Amino acid sequence: MRRSELHFDAVVIGAGTAGLVAGTRLAQGGAQVCVLAKGVGSTHLAPATIDVLGYAPDRVPAPRPALEQLIAARPDHPYALLGTDVVGEALSWFAEIVPRGPLPGYVYGGSLEHNQLLPTAVGALRPSALVPETMANGEASRLERVCIVGTPALRDFHPSLCAANLERAGIEARAVSVDVKLDRADMNTLGLARRFDDEKWRRQFCSELSLTLRAEEAVGLPAMLGLRDPHEVLADVEHRLGRRVFEIPTLPPSVPGMRLYEILRSALRAAGGRLVLGAEVVSCDREGDRVTAVSTHAAGRDLTYLAPWFVLASGGFASGAIELDSHWVTHERVLGLPLRGVPAEGEPRFTGSYFDEQPMARVGVAVDSDLRSEGAENVLVAGAALPGAIPWREGSGEGIALASGYRAAQVAGAQVTPTAATV
Amino acid sequence: MSGPDDGELFVAELLRGSLDHCVKCTICETACPVSNATPLFPGPKYAGPQSERYRVADEPTVDASVDYCSGCGICSQVCPQGVKIAEINAQARHKLKRQKGFPLRDRVITRPTWLGRAGTPTAPIANFTLRFKPFRILGEKVLGVHRDAPAPAFAGRRFSKWARKRAAGARVSADSPARKVVYFHGCGTEYYEPWEGEKVVEILEHNGFEVVVPKQDCCGLPLQSSGLFEEGRKVVIRLAKALRQHVTDEDTIIVGNATSCTLMLKREAREILSLQDDPDLKFVSERTYDICELLLELHHRGELKTDFSPINESVAYHAPCQQQGHWVGKPALDLLALVPGLDVREMNARCCGIAGTYGLKVEKYDIAMAVGRDLFDQVAASGAPAVACDSETCRWQIHHGTQLPSVHPIDYLHRAYGLAQNGAGRNGSG
Numbered sequence: 020m021r022r023s024e025l026h027f028d029a030v031v032i033g034a035g036t037a038g039l040v041a042g043t044r045l046a047q048g049g050a051q052v053c054v055l056a057k058g059v060g061s062t063h064l065a066p067a068t069i070d071v072l073g074y075a076p077d078r079v080p081a082p083r084p085a086l087e088q089l090i091a092a093r094p095d096h097p098y099a100l101l102g103t104d105v106v107g108e109a110l111s112w113f114a115e116i117v118p119r120g121p122l123p124g125y126v127y128g129g130s131l132e133h134n135q136l137l138p139t140a141v142g143a144l145r146p147s148a149l150v151p152e153t154m155a156n157g158e159a160s161r162l163e164r165v166c167i168v169g170t171p172a173l174r175d176f177h178p179s180l181c182a183a184n185l186e187r188a189g190i191e192a193r194a195v196s197v198d199v200k201l202d203r204a205d206m207n208t209l210g211l212a213r214r215f216d217d218e219k220w221r222r223q224f225c226s227e228l229s230l231t232l233r234a235e236e237a238v239g240l241p242a243m244l245g246l247r248d249p250h251e252v253l254a255d256v257e258h259r260l261g262r263r264v265f266e267i268p269t270l271p272p273s274v275p276g277m278r279l280y281e282i283l284r285s286a287l288r289a290a291g292g293r294l295v296l297g298a299e300v301v302s303c304d305r306e307g308d309r310v311t312a313v314s315t316h317a318a319g320r321d322l323t324y325l326a327p328w329f330v331l332a333s334g335g336f337a338s339g340a341i342e343l344d345s346h347w348v349t350h351e352r353v354l355g356l357p358l359r360g361v362p363a364e365g366e367p368r369f370t371g372s373y374f375d376e377q378p379m380a381r382v383g384v385a386v387d388s389d390l391r392s393e394g395a396e397n398v399l400v401a402g403a404a405l406p407g408a409i410p411w412r413e414g415s416g417e418g419i420a421l422a423s424g425y426r427a428a429q430v431a432g433a434q435v436t437p438t439a440a441t442v
Numbered sequence: 443m444s445g446p447d448d449g450e451l452f453v454a455e456l457l458r459g460s461l462d463h464c465v466k467c468t469i470c471e472t473a474c475p476v477s478n479a480t481p482l483f484p485g486p487k488y489a490g491p492q493s494e495r496y497r498v499a500d501e502p503t504v505d506a507s508v509d510y511c512s513g514c515g516i517c518s519q520v521c522p523q524g525v526k527i528a529e530i531n532a533q534a535r536h537k538l539k540r541q542k543g544f545p546l547r548d549r550v551i552t553r554p555t556w557l558g559r560a561g562t563p564t565a566p567i568a569n570f571t572l573r574f575k576p577f578r579i580l581g582e583k584v585l586g587v588h589r590d591a592p593a594p595a596f597a598g599r600r601f602s603k604w605a606r607k608r609a610a611g612a613r614v615s616a617d618s619p620a621r622k623v624v625y626f627h628g629c630g631t632e633y634y635e636p637w638e639g640e641k642v643v644e645i646l647e648h649n650g651f652e653v654v655v656p657k658q659d660c661c662g663l664p665l666q667s668s669g670l671f672e673e674g675r676k677v678v679i680r681l682a683k684a685l686r687q688h689v690t691d692e693d694t695i696i697v698g699n700a701t702s703c704t705l706m707l708k709r710e711a712r713e714i715l716s717l718q719d720d721p722d723l724k725f726v727s728e729r730t731y732d733i734c735e736l737l738l739e740l741h742h743r744g745e746l747k748t749d750f751s752p753i754n755e756s757v758a759y760h761a762p763c764q765q766q767g768h769w770v771g772k773p774a775l776d777l778l779a780l781v782p783g784l785d786v787r788e789m790n791a792r793c794c795g796i797a798g799t800y801g802l803k804v805e806k807y808d809i810a811m812a813v814g815r816d817l818f819d820q821v822a823a824s825g826a827p828a829v830a831c832d833s834e835t836c837r838w839q840i841h842h843g844t845q846l847p848s849v850h851p852i853d854y855l856h857r858a859y860g861l862a863q864n865g866a867g868r869n870g871s872g
Contacts, residue, residue, distance in 0.1 A: 056522075057521075057523075063468075064469070121790075207471070209478075271467055271469075315769065318767060318770075
């Protein structure tokens with residue numbers, strides 16, 4: 020029986036921010052691209068702000084100078100491989116594609132010159148470089164008086180906790196709960212976002228909420244201002260309430276993250292790139308220092324994808340692409356690439372306090388300055404699979420994903436000659 | 443094996459084992475078309491990984507809502523951790539219905555072969571009756587099939603008869619021995635849309651294949667999706683044996699145009715019906731292709747004829763859930779892109795709602811229509827005059843929801859090859 024095979028100019032593994040950006044950029048450059056993913060990626064779980072550098076280790080007011088310092092101090096950090104210019108270019112490119120996407124009028128704002136401090140669901144202030152317009156009004160410097168609004172059906176969002184912590188940060192905050200009629204006892208932000216898409220429901224919500232509001236008070240809502248047309252929903256809610264309104268990121272599912280996924284997915288499709296979900300890469304073919312093909316479990320049999328270039332954007336420990344097995348051996352599970360940053364035999368792998376810097380945390384695929392994997396010269400690595408960063412401490416995950424996906428496409432794209440065979 | 447024996451328990455345990463990977467990330471919930479349309483189904487995570495801990499073998503079922511899962515399988519496809527959510531829920535639905543009893547309806551509408559055999563010779567009367575409102579109201583009251591649910595018309599002729607006649611006639615002999623393909627046409631082609639099968643055969647022959655059409659029956663998917671596992675096993679194993687007989691060399695493959703039925707052969711029967719080790723099914727499963735999947739693969743090998751004439755039209759394309767379940771992307775889009783002039787608009791809605799027989803059932807019809815609303819609206823917004831879709835029940839639902847003609851993507855390839863002038867093309871499409 021013949022092997023099932025498809026040919027592409029580049030194959031990207033992973034459909035989170037890094038993979039979708041790499042795939043889109045390659046496709047925009049004229050390459051025939053296929054993005055393979057086991058499932059939907061990290062976008063649906065993250066706040067969808069683009070955090071470039073939030074802590075180093077103190078809170079960073081402006082990412083650009085802090086990036087320069089980080090690059091000088093840590094040559095092993097992904098940002099040192101990418102450089103500030105690439106990060107800036109990637110951010111500008113991203114900000115340009117968002118309004119061309121499927122959400123009319125929806126934009127991201129911000130830059131490397133200034134971190135915006137936005138309230139989290141627990142009322143901490145989190146620094147982000149680029150934020151969606153639906154969150155922009157939550158910027159701490161613009162908040163004097165705020166009302167944090169919850170609804171009893173949304174059980175994972177506690178407006179009073181959020182408000183109390185904002186108070187501690189010096190913002191006059193209070194909490195209200197609006198009991199709106201729903202057809203179920205509990206509902207997550209996804210269900211509520213679909214309600215917000217409905218103009219009639221929205222009107223009812225706003226009229227109930229406006230009874231409880233005080234003058235000169237901004238409104239912070241869990242991120243649920245619609246999936247179809249958040250720009251219009253925000254404008255409408257602000258108009259009805261007669262005040263500034265903003266979204267606060269929530270526990271998953273992340274509504275702004277779903278929007279981000281749709282924006283990136285549709286950019287990929289618009290550029291002619293393909294996306295295959297359910298396609299877990301289970302093996303690869305090699306010729307010396309090159310990977311020549313990857314195979315996925317399709318229904319019934321394996322399907323093999325051949326390409327001159329591969330981008331590994333499969334994530335790190337959190338996605339399961341890198342694992343520490345029960346024999347204390349660390350693996351890159353997708354292509355079996357060599358890792359960097361693994362503590363030496365006998366050195367501590369973890370420290371006792373959860374929030375401390377964990378020695379295992381900087382583990383990633385060993386790459387050169389062009390993001391090429393060691394031992395696989397046609398595999399470029401992007402996103403959380405890169406070594407040297409601790410995104411959850413640095414507030415750097417999306418910045419690294421976006422910029423390294425962008426850069427990987429640059430490196431591969433410069434050498435991809437679009438094939439005539441697969442039009 | 444065809445009964446609930448050790449093998450079944452083993453596979454069920456494998457499915458269940460995938461639960462350990464669930465991190466409760468809710469990505470399946472964001473993608474579920476049903477839970478986003480009705481509170482009656484709480485969602486794949488609640489009904490699956492979260493409820494599973496209450497499900498104990500040989501204990502009474504704890505389920506009620508899992509019957510509202512349509513079995514579309516999108517949850518398993520989007521899961522980043524590889525949890526077999528839809529498969530686990532199918533097992534739970536089977537147990538629920540086995541304990542609470544199957545309505546007569548579920549035993550009737552899941553037997554397309556019976557219906558087809560009864561309806562074909564009496565097509566004019568049968569079709570009239572199926573469109574006769576008082577009869578449909580009666581059918582709803584007595585049987586529980588919703589009065590407005592889309593009912594395809596019997597073609598009044600059977601595809602297999604055409605195929606036998608064609609096989610008996612003179613075939614143009616090729617210079618080199620042709621590669622053989624065994625055609626699995628399924629019940630939709632046999633009784634309702636024989637012209638789709640005629641087109642498949644002509645396209646394959648145009649590309650140098652010798653097409654063999656074995657005598658065949660249902661794949662058992664409707665039975666499986668209604669929880670009738672024992673009956674489904676018998677039917678799918680019988681089909682696997684029938685197809686396997688004709689695979690006589692290493693190069694021969696099996697191809698089908700009913701995408702949900704080819705998925706049943708490739709994976710669903712093996713996983714959901716716990717037939718992982720059935721030798722006939724395993725053999726068939728590894729060799730089965732969806733028609734667009736096969737043609738795209740040929741194209742990537744440089745073996746597909748691309749002598750396409752222009753078609754200056756636009757068409758909306760919807761990839762049905764079961765096609766997405768093949769985990770091969772959307773081959774139809776790449777193929778349609780080869781036709782000059784054809785303006786293809788990819789729809790981005792999840793599901794048309796029908797899910798095989800789900801949307802026919804009186805208690806589920808409204809849910810199915812609510813699920814399909816996104817797609818129907820997108821089709822209308824696209825302005826396309828027709829909708830291409832790989833699954834027949836989805837095409838009937840799309841036609842029902844949009845009033846537009848809905849055809850298999852290969853219809854466009856068939857036309858672009860110029861095969862419509864002299865060959866098949868006689869259809870009652872719509």
